[in-house]
Amino acid sequence: MTSSSARFIRWDAPGVDSKSTAEEENLIKQVEEQINESQRRVFECHRRAFSGTHVKTQGVVKGTITVPSPDASTPPSEYAQGFFSKSGTYQVHLRYSTETTDLIDDRVPQPRGIGLKIFGVEGAKLGDVDAKTQDFEFNSAPAIELGTARVCRDILALRLEHGHDAKELDGELKKRDDYEVQDSRNHIPNIHLVSQVQYSQSAFRHGEYVAKHRLVPSSAAQEAAKREVKPEHKGNTILRDWLQEYYKSNEATYDFQVQLLENIQEQAVEDNRNGWDEDKYPFVTVAKLNIPPQESFAIHRVRFHEQELIINPWYGLEAHKPLGSLNRLRKGVYAASRRLRGGLNGSEPKHVSDINQIPDN
Numbered sequence: 001m002t003s004s005s006a007r008f009i010r011w012d013a014p015g016v017d018s019k020s021t022a023e024e025e026n027l028i029k030q031v032e033e034q035i036n037e038s039q040r041r042v043f044e045c046h047r048r049a050f051s052g053t054h055v056k057t058q059g060v061v062k063g064t065i066t067v068p069s070p071d072a073s074t075p076p077s078e079y080a081q082g083f084f085s086k087s088g089t090y091q092v093h094l095r096y097s098t099e100t101t102d103l104i105d106d107r108v109p110q111p112r113g114i115g116l117k118i119f120g121v122e123g124a125k126l127g128d129v130d131a132k133t134q135d136f137e138f139n140s141a142p143a144i145e146l147g148t149a150r151v152c153r154d155i156l157a158l159r160l161e162h163g164h165d166a167k168e169l170d171g172e173l174k175k176r177d178d179y180e181v182q183d184s185r186n187h188i189p190n191i192h193l194v195s196q197v198q199y200s201q202s203a204f205r206h207g208e209y210v211a212k213h214r215l216v217p218s219s220a221a222q223e224a225a226k227r228e229v230k231p232e233h234k235g236n237t238i239l240r241d242w243l244q245e246y247y248k249s250n251e252a253t254y255d256f257q258v259q260l261l262e263n264i265q266e267q268a269v270e271d272n273r274n275g276w277d278e279d280k281y282p283f284v285t286v287a288k289l290n291i292p293p294q295e296s297f298a299i300h301r302v303r304f305h306e307q308e309l310i311i312n313p314w315y316g317l318e319a320h321k322p323l324g325s326l327n328r329l330r331k332g333v334y335a336a337s338r339r340l341r342g343g344l345n346g347s348e349p350k351h352v353s354d355i356n357q358i359p360d361n
Contacts, residue, residue, distance in 0.1 A: 008078050009261045011205040016261070016269055017323040027149040028329050032336035034156040038101040039340050046103065049344035050306060052337035054113045056098040058106075058193055059243040060301045062355060063291035065092050065118055065256065075284050079258055081207025082319030083121055083134050084286040091355045093117040094291060095305055096193045096243060099139060101159075106239040107232045109190040114138040114198045114215060115311040116289075119355050127315035131353040134316045138198030138215055145182045147273030148325040155182065181273050192242050194252045195226035203261065203269045204313070205321040210261035210269065212276060214283050221250040240297060247296040257283035269324045300359040309358070310338065310349045 009016060020028075035052035043049045068074050069087040077085075098104060099111040114137070121134040146152035155173075162169040173182045200213035217223070225246060231238040246252070259281055261267050267276040313322050314331045322330065342348040352358060 007262050008209045009264060010208055011210045011321070011323070013264075015264050016210060018270055018325070020328050024149050024325065024328065027153050028332045030153050031149065031156060031329055032333050034153070034160060035101075035333050035337055036340050037160060038156075039337065039344075042102055043344050048307075049341045051341060052333060053101055054097040054099050054115070055101055056103045057297075057302050057306055058096040058098060058112070058240045059247070059296035060093070060095045060298070060305050061247065061252075061291050061294055061296050062358070062360075063092050063094060063252075063289060064089050065287050065289050066090075067287045075286055078209060078260060079206075079284050079286050081209060081211075082205075082317055083118070083123070084258075085207065090121065091119045092289065093119075093305075093309075093352075093355060093358055094289075095311070096239075096296075098239070105236040107190070107234065107236060109186060109188055111139050111141045111185050111188055112193055112196060112198075112239070113140070116215075117309075117311055117352070119353070121317065124318045125315060126318055126321055127312075129315055129351050131315070131351040133351075133353065134320065135311045135313050136213055136320075137200065137311065137313060138213070139201050140188055140196045140198055141185060141201065142199045142275040143181075144201040144272045144326065145178075145185055146326065147181075147271045149329045151178075151271075151273070152326065152329060178273065190231050190239075192222075192225040192228045192246070193239055194222045194243065194246055194250075195228075199275070201275075202272045202326050203267075203323045204327075205319060205323060206258060206260065207319050210323060211258040214257040214259065215289065216255040216257060216283075216285075217252065218255050218288075219251065219253045221246070222252055243296045247291070247294055249293055251293055252289075252291040254289040255285040256287040256289060257285050259283045272324065272326050295361075298359065298361050300361050304359050307341075307345050307347050308350055310351055315351065 039052055066089045067084050067087050095115040097113045099113050116136045118134045146155055158172050162172050173179050195217055198215040203210050203212055312334050338349050
């Protein structure tokens with residue numbers, strides 16, 4: 001595969017990643033307080049604190065990610081950047097989740113997510129802790145309706161005030177000019193978790209360039225599982241149940257893909273409410289994930305993830321620095337969420353440097 005690097009925009013080019021302003025910092029503080037309030041409400045119901053979003057764990061599994069050796073079939077160097085510039089096979093920890101701030105019924109259509117931690121990753125890191133890991137986060141929605149710090153603050157305020165009544169909340173959202181974007185999360189196909197394409201939604205530095213990420217299911221078994229499309233006729237833990245049944249005897253494989261920034265006018269970095277055109281700016285596979293058969297809801301592993309594990313791209317490689325308003329917000333919000341979670345649970349979340357620190361049972 002060949003390409004022309006001239007068409008790709010550098011991560012440090014003017015207009016790509018704005019610096020945070022005093023106004024944005026104030027918005028971030030407000031969102032931190034909103035997320036903490038959501039956490040407190042969940043704690044009052046369940047007497048256990050969770051992270052601020054992606055509260056419900058559907059499964060936690062272990063596997064590997066392989067970056068291929070360069071040959072005629074591998075992506076050009078513009079795609080093989082950062083972690084993806086060095087071939088090898090690495091161990092991974094992967095969590096499937098529901099994105100909402102509470103433990104909702106699986107039969108309710110909402111975005112689902114994947115949190116991915118890769119072990120044995122060398123290189124200059126962003127944070128003050130180098131656990132030799134790289135984290136990536138994904139969502140089943142191609143774009144995120146909470147596209148900027150301001151939009152996030154405004155929408156979370158509505159959810160906190162009106163979220164107890166779906167019709168009331170919908171009425172408030174209809175007053176906004178981005179209602180269609182805000183409502184889109186309620187219409188995401190509620191299919192088997194192993195069959196869902198997962199997106200980073202926001203942009204990240206990709207070595208010299210800028211990229212969004214995507215995980216694409218690639219096995220025949222995952223394609224077949226897509227036919228399980230009516231969870232509303234099952235129990236309220238059907239997504240978790242399907243996942244357990246699948247991993248009893250099947251492996252899952254994913255193509256890890258990147259989509260590079262070529263046109264800042266058409267591919268927004270600061271506002272993530274719209275995805276980048278996949279036909280005009282295609283995704284390219286840079287690595288392969290493999291998850292072997294296993295118990296996907298091993299209780300000690302699940303509890304370890306929920307109470308003790310940190311997944312945060314802001315502790316990853318400088319070569320994969322999170323970019324844009326929403327990612328700057330996440331830096332503050334994740335820290336605030338972690339502090340409250342640890343305080344309420346009496347167990348401080350930690351950086352894990354070895355996959356064997358994560359239980360198998």
